[in-house]
Amino acid sequence: MDTDAIMQWAAMGQHGFYVWLAYGVSLVVLLLVIVKTRIEASGLKKELELDLQLKARESGRTVSSAREG
Amino acid sequence: MKDMLKRLWHRLGSPRWFFQMMAPWQWWLGLLAALLLLTGTFWGLVYAPADYQQGESFRIIYVHVPTVIVAQSVYMALGISGFVLLVWRMKLADVALKAMVPFGMALTALGLFTGAVWGRPTWGTYWEWTDARLISTLILLFLYFGLYALRESLSSAEAAGRGCAILAIVGLVNIPVIKYSVEWWTTLHQGETITLTRIRMPPEMYIPLLINLLGMYCLFGYVVIARMRNEILRRERETTWVAAWLRGKKDDVGNGVIDGH
């Protein structure tokens, strides 16, 4: 591993700050978008499952025929 | 072919069909997006040659250009969804409209940011108020803000959807302005280096760009499908098919089902 060459590459010829800023922020923003979507999805799933359980309990209590969902 | 399209059109009327059919698409697009973006980025950062005039800052192109191109495509998709919603009252169109706005907003903002960061070392300035493309992209960002705000402000969900549809369609005028402003006024942005017919960059430079562009489109697909499916769950929570799906999830005791879906 030629650390010198890697350091030189990372420096991006004096523009290192800008290049890495651009790529870094892009990575963060895109990851945030993805993570937020997935959190929403799992949150929704939990919430709906809870709803389902509540309703199942309720319709279990009322002696009427079990209604789906 | 025509029958197939007709069937597809009918199926699109059913949020449930979309939810179930698009699940694998979501996963494959996500995977593809990750692969393409990693490849393109790595290639662009390491192997592509630096530009003769701009030096290493040129590499920002691999993240800036795909971002702004897709941001505009998202808006065009919004316009189309709005049109479909208004003309055919397709429920999925409203779902799509709602799902795409935050993503488009994030991409546009990111595009403006990466452009500014690219501009500083290359052309000496973060921003130029007289550059038509910068301004029209900023307008695009405000259009996204407006769509978001309108959605929140209209009290009935259906009114909100159709109001956003109108706004999206009216704002479409901005897209050709962004594209062609570089030809009408030249300030900072140079003339097009890439059109559909000619490419003025050597392949070692434009191939990673195309890879990242494709990757960004795949990401668009992944995020939008995921968000649409979330929204469908929200809207259809009372239905039996959702209940059945949820129960199906609980029965699958981690049996190779890729998590979450």
Added chain:
Amino acid sequence: MSAFTGQLVRELQLAGRARADVLNPVIFLLLAITLFALALEGKPEVLREHAPSILWVLVLLTNMLALDGMFRRDLDDGSLEQLLLPPAAAGIALLDKLLVQWLVTGLLIVLLSPLLGMILNLPATVYPLLALVLLAGTPAVSFIGAIGAALTAGARRGSALLALLVLPMLVPVLIFGVSAVNRALEGEAPRAELYWLGAISLASLMAAPFATQAGLRITLEQ
């Protein structure tokens, strides 16, 4: 045709009666321009240099005020449905309302422009071109603004929302308008800018009735 002019006259009469609604935006404009004159300490060269920009930004903001209540009054007193009733070609009925909106805002500004030019220390030779530029650009502001007004008539905090929706779409008008007045100050006739402003105004005149009608239907549904 007579129905068209009949409605036009009626709308103008209504506007005449709601004098406060018509005059308030204009008073705001005069007040705001005065504020700028004060804030810039009345320095003549500074005023003249920034006059085009100040004028156009304030014209836009004034229109935001004027457009805000455009449909809300009709919504509140129930006459909005009647606006949408006429079976005649979509939007013709609304054309009256749009024109009147411009007449009581944009045209008023055009007529006032010499006064505004005076306050901002513009040379009298520029007044005719200034009026022409405003004449070409203010219809666009009123018509595009009306679309926003229709969408936000029933919304919570509609006024702020109206500005957020409409101002980005008016940026080209702003840019061309300012450029036109600047060139007039330099002694040239701003032909290109006038063509652009006129084109945008005409295009919005054609599109606005349909978009406004669609927006109003949505507002009524709420």
